[in-house]
Amino acid sequence: MDRNYPRIPAATGLIAISGVAAFTLTWLADIAILLQGSAPFGAPTNWLPVFVTGPLIAVITLGVPRSAGLVARVVGAVTISLGLTAWCLIDAAELQWWGALETCGLLYLVVRATAAPWRPARAVACTLVLAVTVLVLPLRIGSWDAFVGGGYVMTVALAICVAVGCAIRSQEARRERAVHDVRQTERLALARDLHDLIAHHMSGIIVQANAALTIQATAPEKVEPILRTIAGSGSDTLESMRRLVRVLREDNHPALRPGDLLTELGDLVSAHSSAGDALARLEVTAAARTTPIGPEVDVSVERLVQEALTNVRRHAAGARATVRLDADGDWLRVTVTNTAPPHKVGVPAGGRGGFGLLGLRERVEALDGSFGAGPLPHGGWQVEAAIPLSVPTEVSASGR
Template sequence: MDEDGFPALSPRGRRTLAALITAWLLLMGLADIWSRMPLEYMRTLPAGAWLPVLSGVAMAVVVFAPVRVRIEGRAAVAAVLSLTVTGWLAWAPEDGPGSGTLESAVLLVLLARTARTARPWAALGLCLLLGATIVAGPARSGLRYVAHWSGFSSLLLLAAVAAAGFGCHLRMLDDRRARAIIAVREGERLQLAHDLHDFVAHHVTGMVVQAQAALAIREHAPEQVEPLLRGIEKAGNETLDSMHRLVRVLREQDRGTVRPDDLLAELALLISRFGQAGHPTVRLDVSAEARAAELDPEVETTVHRLVQEALTNITRHAPGARDARVGLTASPGTLTAEVVNGPPSQGAMPPGGRSGGFGLIGLRERIEVVGGTLTTGPTPDGGWQVTGTFPVRPQRPVTAAPGLGGSPA
């Protein structure tokens, strides 16, 4: 479990867990086969001795087959199949073979999965059905031997209750994680809305000042009125664009981020502080096209946030990484921000390998709201890469471009 209380398994950990479950089920299947191998010459097996083995294999296929079937359908088919075999063997005139070990193990795994992932209206009924199916398994020895297999049924009942309880516990953690993700996304939207509000207020104030100046000079300097009006037009267009984004953010519905006055200067300061704290040296590479790009203020803030979050993840999940790089490049209409770090010295878990962290979830939400994309993943040398693409503001002919990180007046 991580610090948030959620299961924290890396992809390698998930593969290991799946391999352990597979090995356990294979052992159960081998135990079924071994218990039915004649130990003495001419020994006869009970009628249908191999039927539980075959039904166990069939149910393993039903439960784990990589097909798009909901868990409710898998649970219903497995329960009906198992109860059919149980009923046929329990009422058979000959002695039955008893329950199958593989079949019981598969049903317990299915019970836990059903309790965790089935829709609420179906989970209770299916869990009761699967529990009854598991408990009824020993009746395959024959109803007349109820005194012999009732104790084993009691043990299976305890195992079924434990499996259902484990599934319910995982379901609770899943619900808690889902609520936390929603809260993170709402927080990012509200924070971005606050940033946009500040930007709109700044522009409206500038428009009022320019309008007052135009009124003051229209009599004695009319030639200076037109540039002021063009400035008001530009500020108005940018304000409308930001208002449209603000409405979209609020419809979709504290860390206190602020817009960097100069993005490149803020990034340099952020990287400098990161290095002074004893972390790996970070190189900042900015292309000439990126320096000339114009960004909306909320995009500037989000670029800064991406670099900040990526550097924080290096501290948390890549201790001992020897180097890192922050790069800004631009192509027509797009700015790309990339943070790459080398492999950790102690095999620590990469940021995307954890299931409990919400920093990248909130960052992805914020980037998508401003019209960008976020990709993360390992590098060939074992490091980690975080890349965000952002829209670049189109050039307007009314004034010269202030450049990356410049604040419009």
């Protein structure tokens, strides 16, 4: 699974605690069944599933050691379980139970192996090995009736676990395709914006170069300022082009031109405030007002604020929003913060896509910036980004 995909820490912790609690209760049930026997500690095969193989497989299933991969855990659990099964067949001791904790651990590994984002051959191989290991567990009792009945129960349990694993694998595949589509769409959009901006610069350079050729004989003293302007425009173009790497654009997309960033942000904030009962304000520091901003940064900041305010309307209707723009050295910092909504918001219109923030992250990181989004202690939400204003010196020097 994609570990970069946003997760809810509270839910993840709750799932881990629930798993440990389930394994603990299962282990206690194993101990209770063992103690009900006439000679619980008579033969080693009686207590080994309860106190050795079961806890070991449970620990392996829970991810200890953390450095071991899933394949190593599957191999370890299968080896331990099949080893004890072979011992029981050789010893031919009469057992009452083969171990619930060990069975649960193996079945959980079946779900993990089936759902793992491996190649199908590896997933099928690990699932089959685990399935065989589970199906031979009833052989430990040494009774044909127990093997038939236990085999039926284990077959049903395996079918359920494999179905759950396949469902998770399918859902994860769909999510990865959706993430890929969102990233590709955002990259294409960024490519279109940058392409049009670069074309705008190059048009100006060509016009100025033609003007210099025209007046070089009659007014040579005016050629030098024109050349300086051309050099500056060329530097801006190179700065934009270095961000456009291995991306494509659609030919039928309408051209985009950058406008004044503060005017654009003011229009977005005004539109947000007039759309409903929510209020929004724009805060721009003196450093941000006087700092020159490149056209590709201009477009990205506008997209970020637009998406963030849209999310406020959809997920926190009635909340107050604040858009802050600040410049710190070579970085432009954008922060969109909203308070907690005055009333609980249901499912937003259009459903919960969950890919808007992913697209913003892709756009900002394509400009060598950093992006973050998350809840605030008072119940609100914050989206922040830091975007470099200029190309590093060593990069600029190497591109000349």
